[in-house]
Amino acid sequence: MPRVPADQYVSQVRKPEDIDRYWDDVLAETAQIPLDPEVVYDPLRSTAHIDVYEVFYTSLDHVRIAGWYAVPRQREGRLPGLLQVPGYNMEPPVPKNWAARGYAAFSAAPRGKLRSNRQFNPGYPGLLTYGMVDRNTYSYRGFYMDACRAVDFLLGRDEVNGDRIGVTGHSQGGGLTISTAALRPEIKAAAAGAPYLCGYMDSIELTDAYPYQEIADYLRMYPDSRQQVEDTLAYFDGINLAHRITCPIIISVGLQDSTCPPETGFATFNAIASDDKKIYAYDGHGHDANNHEHAAVVDAFMAAHLKE
Amino acid sequence: MTTQTAAKPHDFDTYWHDVLAELARFPTAPEVQELPLRSTDFATAYGVRLTSLGPYRLYGYLSIPTGDGPFPARYHLPRYGSVTDLVPQGQANGQRREHVTFAICVRGQRLADQPYAAAFPGQLTDGIDDPATYVYRGIVADCVRGLQYLAARPEVDANRIAAIGNDLALTTAALGPQVTHLVSTPTLLYATSELAPRTSAYPLEEINDYLRLHPTRRDAVHNTLSHFDLRWFGSRVSATTLLMAGADGSALDAAALQPLIDDIRGETTVHKAEHSGYRDGRYAEEWLSQRFGMAEPSLPPHWQD
Numbered sequence: 302m303p304r305v306p307a308d309q310y311v312s313q314v315r316k317p318e319d320i321d322r323y324w325d326d327v328l329a330e331t332a333q334i335p336l337d338p339e340v341v342y343d344p345l346r347s348t349a350h351i352d353v354y355e356v357f358y359t360s361l362d363h364v365r366i367a368g369w370y371a372v373p374r375q376r377e378g379r380l381p382g383l384l385q386v387p388g389y390n391m392e393p394p395v396p397k398n399w400a401a402r403g404y405a406a407f408s409a410a411p412r413g414k415l416r417s418n419r420q421f422n423p424g425y426p427g428l429l430t431y432g433m434v435d436r437n438t439y440s441y442r443g444f445y446m447d448a449c450r451a452v453d454f455l456l457g458r459d460e461v462n463g464d465r466i467g468v469t470g471h472s473q474g475g476g477l478t479i480s481t482a483a484l485r486p487e488i489k490a491a492a493a494g495a496p497y498l499c500g501y502m503d504s505i506e507l508t509d510a511y512p513y514q515e516i517a518d519y520l521r522m523y524p525d526s527r528q529q530v531e532d533t534l535a536y537f538d539g540i541n542l543a544h545r546i547t548c549p550i551i552i553s554v555g556l557q558d559s560t561c562p563p564e565t566g567f568a569t570f571n572a573i574a575s576d577d578k579k580i581y582a583y584d585g586h587g588h589d590a591n592n593h594e595h596a597a598v599v600d601a602f603m604a605a606h607l608k609e
Numbered sequence: 610m611t612t613q614t615a616a617k618p619h620d621f622d623t624y625w626h627d628v629l630a631e632l633a634r635f636p637t638a639p640e641v642q643e644l645p646l647r648s649t650d651f652a653t654a655y656g657v658r659l660t661s662l663g664p665y666r667l668y669g670y671l672s673i674p675t676g677d678g679p680f681p682a683r684y685h686l687p688r689y690g691s692v693t694d695l696v697p698q699g700q701a702n703g704q705r706r707e708h709v710t711f712a713i714c715v716r717g718q719r720l721a722d723q724p725y726a727a728a729f730p731g732q733l734t735d736g737i738d739d740p741a742t743y744v745y746r747g748i749v750a751d752c753v754r755g756l757q758y759l760a761a762r763p764e765v766d767a768n769r770i771a772a773i774g775n776d777l778a779l780t781t782a783a784l785g786p787q788v789t790h791l792v793s794t795p796t797l798l799y800a801t802s803e804l805a806p807r808t809s810a811y812p813l814e815e816i817n818d819y820l821r822l823h824p825t826r827r828d829a830v831h832n833t834l835s836h837f838d839l840r841w842f843g844s845r846v847s848a849t850t851l852l853m854a855g856a857d858g859s860a861l862d863a864a865a866l867q868p869l870i871d872d873i874r875g876e877t878t879v880h881k882a883e884h885s886g887y888r889d890g891r892y893a894e895e896w897l898s899q900r901f902g903m904a905e906p907s908l909p910p911h912w913q914d
Contacts, residue, residue, distance in 0.1 A: 304910070344822060345822050346730070346818055348821065389698070390690065390692035390694065390698060391690055391692075392690055392691060392729040392730075394811055395730060395811060395814075401809075415691055415726075415728065416728075424720070425692040425719065426647075426695065507910065507911075508909055508910055508911065509701055509702040509703055509909060510700060510702060510909045511695065511696055511699075511702065512698060514696075514702050518647055519646070521649070522645060522646050555887065556911075557887035557911045557912055558699075558911055559700075559701070559887075559909030559910065559911040559912055560699040563911070585887065585888060586885045586888075587885060587886035587888075587911070588699050588886050589884070589885060589886040591884070593884035
């Protein structure tokens with residue numbers, strides 16, 4: 302049977318009535334924990350034009366989180382802040398490329414990533430299904446907060462203009478862009494590429510590729526847990542968080558993406574509350590979502606909203 | 610762009626002969642454990658522990674189709690980073706229906722990070738002052754050891770073993786005669802000393818970072834990297850080869866790779882990247898399925914017509 306065009310797909314995800322209260326409670330619980338940032342200059346990664354620091358801060362459950370912070374050496378006034386969030390099985394990059402363009406750039410390594418895995422390390426595969434039968438134990442409860450706390454780090458820096466903070470990422474980074482923009486109103490611009498963590502349950506029907514296949518593996522082994530899994534994931538689904546996004550946002554999808562099906566990107570886009578939103582759908586592209594050309598779109602978008 | 614300024618180290622062949630001889634002294638000693646969570650009705654998954662140079666204990670994900678073999682095999686070599694997947698992200702899990710698949714976690718990666726846990730960034734320059742201490746000496750050997758294990762499995766068709774990946778797929782095919790088919794995308798180990806200064810993008814930026822902090826070590830670093838340069842491995846590759854080149858004008862486009870292309874002894878196809886994971890990935894899947902004599906390529910749903 303031919304597939305429904307991605308932009309006409311109807312998600313099966315159902316939104317919990319208490320989703321906003323759930324996340325407001327998690328945010329409040331997180332806010333009670335001192336950030337306790339530690340900033341360590343890294344001479345190996347720094348250059349003549351960019352200072353690089355290793356950063357550590359405390360997040361939900363008192364888990365210590367790492368990140369890379371890069372700032373241009375020569376600057377006038379306060380800089381726009383840019384939070385970069387990582388893909389599922391990639392290491393967070395040192396964001397020197399964003400610093401070179403005039404941003405105070407922070408690249409977060411949420412729990413389980415290298416350098417943030419001493420207290421929590423479910424591995425890959427593993428992270429996507431860890432604690433998935435309970436919204437209060439699910440891995441992404443803390444993972445989402447780790448990205449949100451990076452916003453607190455940027456807000457605490459003297460060189461950062463707290464009124465001009467953006468977030469961007471691809472794949473899981475795209476999903477974290479959605480969740481962070483939804484949960485932190487300080488975000489003023491968001492660019493999500495091929496977003497993951499949107500339409501979790503839809504995706505296991507739309508593709509047989511990993512990482513979503515991890516959920517299919519789990520349900521094959523524990524079929525009686527299906528309802529609990531659906532109930533939990535509904536609280537974390539980007540489609541269900543999108544109504545909280547009010548900042549300017551762009552999303553890119555590849556129409557032949559087998560990793561993060563484009564159907565879920567459209568469903569997320571349609572649910573975003575912001576009037577200032579645009580989706581770039583690239584035919585002939587997979588999970589790259591035409592990043593080769595779209596990177597310039599993201600650059601221009603961030604500059605327009607954070608610099609001008 | 611051509612990159613023919615460097616020369617093959619005089620001790621290149623001796624170096625790799627010695628590495629393989631040292632590897633041969635360590636028994637593979639496999640431990641195989643079924644992974645019910647990753648097994649399906651069409652394939653059974655296993656976690657495999659095995660010994661490489663050092664000795665160092667590695668990990669691999671093995672999947673064997675249900676039914677009677679022998680089956681063609683896909684040997685997935687790791688990309689640069691801490692994670693190796695059972696099946697590379699985005700590829701069809703359905704490839705496990707008709708292929709034995711094996712994905713190796715080399716030293717420093719998750720599941721093979723005891724006692725050595727690599728840093729990323731960091732691994733690319735670990736021990737780089739000397740070819741004898743460079744971490745890639747062990748990593749290249751790890752990949753060969755994984756191949757030796759895979760090729761010895763009774764379920765594997767010895768006439769259809771593909772090494773698939775980036776640089777490590779090519780070094781494995783060069784050092785492991787069991788590889789019959791090769792799909793390689795040169796990424797980090799081709800003319801590294803010449804290409805790193807032309808970029809500020811990681812992972813190659815790791816080389817620039819290192820030399821900025823340790824400028825007096827430049828000659829030593831370049832000497833080490835020359836022992837791992839794909840250009841000098843080409844003449845050892847006899848597998849039927851698909852070389853995934855960069856798009857025209859990129860640092861690793863077909864023109865830049867020409868010295869390697871010229872040296873590979875097996876039938877070689879060069880595919881110029883189209884900046885599309887879908888188009889490039891589908892091309893590679895169709896190429897391999899044709900060479901393997903399969904009825905259909907293993908494509909995920911969104912890649913199918």
